[in-house]
Amino acid sequence: MSDTIFALSSGRPPAGIAVIRISGQLSFYINGLFANNDDPPLRVAQLRTLRKPGSGDILDQVLVLGFRGPHSATGEDVIEWHCHGGQAVVRAILDALHGQTADMDLREAQPGEFTRRAFENGRIDLNEAEGLADLLSAETETQRRSALLMAEGHFSRRLDGWRTDLLRCAALTESLLDFSDEDDVPDEGAVGELKSSLCRLGDDMQAQ
Numbered sequence: 001m002s003d004t005i006f007a008l009s010s011g012r013p014p015a016g017i018a019v020i021r022i023s024g025q026l027s028f029y030i031n032g033l034f035a036n037n038d039d040p041p042l043r044v045a046q047l048r049t050l051r052k053p054g055s056g057d058i059l060d061q062v063l064v065l066g067f068r069g070p071h072s073a074t075g076e077d078v079i080e081w082h083c084h085g086g087q088a089v090v091r092a093i094l095d096a097l098h099g100q101t102a103d104m105d106l107r108e109a110q111p112g113e114f115t116r117r118a119f120e121n122g123r124i125d126l127n128e129a130e131g132l133a134d135l136l137s138a139e140t141e142t143q144r145r146s147a148l149l150m151a152e153g154h155f156s157r158r159l160d161g162w163r164t165d166l167l168r169c170a171a172l173t174e175s176l177l178d179f180s181d182e183d184d185v186p187d188e189g190a191v192g193e194l195k196s197s198l199c200r201l202g203d204d205m206q207a208q
Contacts, residue, residue: 002024002025002105003024003105003106003107004022004023004024004025004026004027004030004104004105004106004107005022005023005024005106005107005108005109005113005114005117006020006021006022006023006030006094006097006106006107006108006109007020007021007108007109007113007114008020008090008094009021009080009114010085013085013086013087013089013090014085014086014087015085016084016085017082017083017084017085018082018083018084018085018089018090019080019081019082019083020080020081020083020090020093020094020097021078021079021080021081021114022078022079022080022081022097023072023073023074023076023077023078023109023114023117024076024077024105024106025076025077026104026105026106027066027076027077027078027079028066028077028079030079030097030100030104030106031064031066031079031081033053033100034050034051034052034053034059034096035048035049035050035051035064036049036051039066040064040065040066040079041066042066042067042068043065043066043067044065045063045064045065045082046063046064047061047062047063047064048061048062048063048064049061049062050062050081050083050093050096052092052096052099053096053099053100054099059083059089059092059093059096060083060084060089060092060093061083061084062081062082062083062084063081063082064079064080064081064082065079065080065082066078066079066080067079067080069121070121070122070123072123073114073118073123074114074117074118074121074123075117075118075120075121075122075123076117076121081093094108112133115129115132115133116129131148134146135148165197165200165201166201168197169194169197169198169201172190172193172194172197173194175190176190176191176194
């Protein structure tokens with residue numbers, strides 16, 4: 001993932017606002033090419049004028065947001081341009097970015113590539129990535145609620161809880177087997193605790 005990628009990250013124009021995202025080690029450098037070498041403050045939106053590199057033609061006035069990796073959506077350096085959402089504006093900015101691809105490791109992102117980089121960089125896990133995809137395609141309120149829980153890591157946290165419970169049950173089972181190897185009578189309280197834990201865990205899994 002040495003290359004830097006860019007794409008329109010909001011819905012297709014026309015719209016009131018369009019978001020163009022750039023992710024990778026060249027993000028801040030590319031922003032400087034378009035915004036007169038002005039390095040944006042981190043996590044603060046500021047108004048900037050984007051100009052086409054070379055000609056200096058004004059592309060648009062945009063809100064610029066900068067995020068340094070690994071504390072960003074993708075885990076890499078990220079720049080977001082919040083521009084006017086007209087078709088001509090978005091096309092002009094994307095065309096200008098395409099004009100830089102021959103001179104550096106810069107290319108347009110493939111569908112889902114920002115999410116893939118977030119997953120590969122440990123910003124989200126597979127369940128959260130699937131939840132995000134489901135959230136984007138949700139058509140009903142039930143689908144939205146379910147996908148939002150997945151995207152926010154609810155299911156991953158539940159899996160972590162099940163894993164902890166299973167490890168505890170495994171440890172308890174192992175200790176009971178050790179007692180039997182020594183011809184000791186298993187602790188009835190421990191056996192009851194194991195049965196109760198397994199029943200509770202099974203009920204919780206069944207309810208999901």
